Every structure is written in structure tokens, then in C-alpha cells.
Amino acid sequence: MNANSPVALVVDDNAINRNLVMHMMRRIGWETVAVESGERAVEVLKETRFNLVLLDLRMPTMSGEETCRRIRVDLGQRELRIVAYTAHGMPEERARMLASGFDDLLIKPISFDDVRAVCAKAAPAPVAAQSA
């Protein structure tokens, strides 16, 4: 791991999705750690500091919303940037997500620009690692 790179925690029960996000983040110069559940995310966050958490909302055991609540309340990490990523983009859902402790939303279909924008808010843009 490059010591200067910002690091994101990717939380998704779907392996293809974890793979995708890690791939995209690497391209814009981020390091990633990926876990497959909200429970695991809470454990990892007790030990390690991250610049950003990307949280899938739809997970079978602990939902993204509940995970976010635990990070904020149980772990007391109120400053950590948490971004929900989801296929649901209805305006009222967006408002609900922001009210329940998320800093931002990534709504599918997503593009590189979306990911870049979300990451730029969490940490200044590092040198792009590699191109496609």
C-alpha cells in the first residue's frame, strides 16, 4: 500500500460489486479494503481509520442504513464520510438517506465521474495511478 494514498472501505455483499468499486478506486489513485457485510465493516472500523466508506444499502443481514447508524452512534465516528451506493434514486429516498447519516449518494447507473466526484469530496485528488 502506498502510504500517501487515501483509503476507502467498501462494504458490499456482492463480490462483483466489490471488485468493480476496488477497480475504479484504484484507477483514481485510492487504496481499498473490501468487506462483505455491515457487521464486518463495524469491526474493521474499530481498528482502522479510513478516508471514506462506500456502503451498499441492500445487504442481507445488516442493512446499509443500520450499518451507518452503528458507525455514527456506536463507534461515534461522526466525521467519517459515508457514501451510500444504491440503485434507488427517488428524490424522497435521497432525502431519507441524507437524514439518516449518510454524507452522499452514488446512484446506479454510475460513471467514473460520479465516483471521482464522491472521492474528491473525501480527500484531495491523488495522482491518478494508471489509465485504462
Place this chain on the structure above:
Amino acid sequence: MKPVEPFLRAALKTAWIALRPGQGAEPLLPLLAEEGWQVTHCSDSVPTLLRELAIVPQAPDLLITGLHLADGDALELSRMLPALREPPAVFFLSRQQRSVVKSAKALARTLGLVVAGSADFPFDPAEAMNQIRSNVRQRGLQAMRARPVPPLSRDEVSRLFQDGGIRAYLQPKLRARSGEVVGFESLMRGVARDATVVAPSRLLEPLAEAGLLAPATLQIVEQTAEFLREGLCAGMPVSASVNLTLGLLSNRDFCHSLVKTVERVGLDPSWLTIEITETEAMSDIATVIENAARIRMLGFNLSIDDFGTAYSSFSHLMQIPFSELKIERAFVSGMGGDATKEALVGACATIGARLGLHVVAEGVETPSELAAVRAAGCTEIQGFLVSRPRPAEDALAWMRDLPDMRFELPEA
């Protein structure tokens, strides 16, 4: 000025003018002559004109007419023309309001006639000639394709299916503003052993008759899911849509298999959109609503295809939890400068935006259509301006070659 292709020059050269000298067609005559048209004045009376057309060994290639004729009108005339063995293309030259001229053209097209164009007085003859040139050229191509290829027989389609010849072809979908590729529409094609490609128009009906529509559609779903897995694993965030008939959507077993297929590939269903078209009558609306809601609950997205083409568009929006609205290509085609189309597409985009839906303009083929759908507020575009549907491997390679998955869209 584009040269007229030689074989067309030979094939298309007679024009009849159903306007009396002095009625205003004169400025067009030298231009027609210059491009090799033989121009004849004919009667402007509907019955006489029809009689003349019936007598001549070969009908003219082009008929230039007003809307009001001596005893009758061009609407009536249009009704009678398709009875001819080779009806002429029609060009309307008139003083009527544009909406009436537009209807006359729509009527002629609906009746299967080639519309060469229209102009209202005072008109620019060069512009009229441009219309004739481009539409008549199309007519030449149409004539070449005139022998329609019949649908596959039941045996042929069964063999194709067994040979694994049902293939997903993918057409990219871009963000209208940035040109980023965000998804693909997956379209069914038949690929025969000799590599000839069979269009859906020759495929869907025989598949349904052979009882193979459900398994063939599941193959498309599976190929599409595999395509997405490959793209996503290579770091390309794309979604894709598959078309479902309402019949399939009201079939519980099919919907169950659909979900299982996507699970087997390991794909998060939110990368997949189910497009439902509303051209067929909804026989079992309750089951359609039930299955649509269930599919959405499971994480799939739902798209209403060909929005605005059937009377029930709005009621479907109330009953079914759509996430995307696709605007039928007929509204988009030739949209730039057509106030009616601009208003309709603009209204669809506004409805979509108010409901938090993605609004996709289909069939974008020219820079001016692109500019028009952008101005109307469509969020995504699809069409030949970007790419035709391609086999999965080609589509992946195409996308991989784009810098940052961005396609450079031309300016109008």
C-alpha cells in the same frame, strides 16, 4: 451537392406535377430537369389523375401535388395510390397550415407511400430539391429491399435455438450531457450457422409459436448478465436492459427463472433493467403489476419502453414502479425544428424528471436530434449516432477502447 447514384438515376426519373401552370410549382422544374427528371404536367382532378395513372404502362416515380385538388384532395388521392403496382413517391406543395401538411404526410406514410417531402409557399426550390433527393434515394434503397424476407419457419427457429443461435446484441446508452457510457440495451438476434443475422421481426413470432419465447428470452438475460459481469469485473460500471413482453411478465414461472438466472451469474440485479413495452394489450394487468412490483423489490430496475405510443402510458406510470422512461424513436426522429415533437419529448422528459426517472431518448441518429433531446431534458441517449447494436465481445472491446468510457458526441 451529393451525386445521384447512377443506378438510381436510371431507375427514377419521371415526375408528374398535379398543379396547373401558374399554381407555383415552376421554380422547381429547372432543378428537377437538371438532375435528370422527366417532368410532365398531369391533371389536377383526382378521378382523371387516377385514370391516367391506371392507363400508363409505368406510374411516375414522383408525384408533386397540392393538398386541394380540382375535385377532391390529396388525402383522397393518397388513399387510392397504394392500389397501383408501383405507387409514386409524393411531394406536397401547398398553402395549408403546417399541421395539416404534417397530417397529410403522416397519412401517406401510414398507407405505405414514400413521402418525398413538402413545402409551403413561398418555397425555396433548392431546399425542396434536397428533400426529394434524399427521400427518393431512400426509396431506391427501399425498392431494392422490396422483397420482404419472411419470418423463420417453426422448424428453422427451433433449429436456430438448439444451435445456440439466439444471441444478445448490445447497443450503448450514454449520458446525454457528458457522453459517458452508462449502459446497454440488449436486443435479440438470431445468428445462423452460416453467420447470417436474423432480425427480431423474423424471430419473435415464430419463437412464440414454437413455445420458445420464454427460454430464448432467458438466454438473452443470461448472456446479458455474463456481459455485465465481464464489464464490471474489468472496472467498467455499466448496466444493461433486456426487453420483456407483458405476456412473459405475467408468467410467474418465467419471472422466477429470470431471478434464478441472474443469481447464478452472481450479478447484483440492480445492474439490470427490465424494459416493458406497452404495444400489446395488457390482458392480465393484476399479474403484471404483481410481477413488476416483485421484480423491483428484488432490486431490478424497470423501464417503460416506447413511452407515449399507447393510450395507457399514464395509467401504467401510476400502477407500476418504473425507474426509467424511454421515449419512442418516432418522436425523436427529425425532432430538431419540429415544434410538435419538441413539445412532446419535452413533456415526457419533464414527467420523467418530476417522477425521479431516467429519461432515455431512443433512435438518436443525427447531431441535430442530439441537440434537440438534450434541450428537451433527456438524461440519456441511444441510437446509431453512437453505435448500432453489436455482439457482446465487440461491445466490450468498443467500450474498453473509449478513454474513461466517454464517447465523443458530435456538436450540432
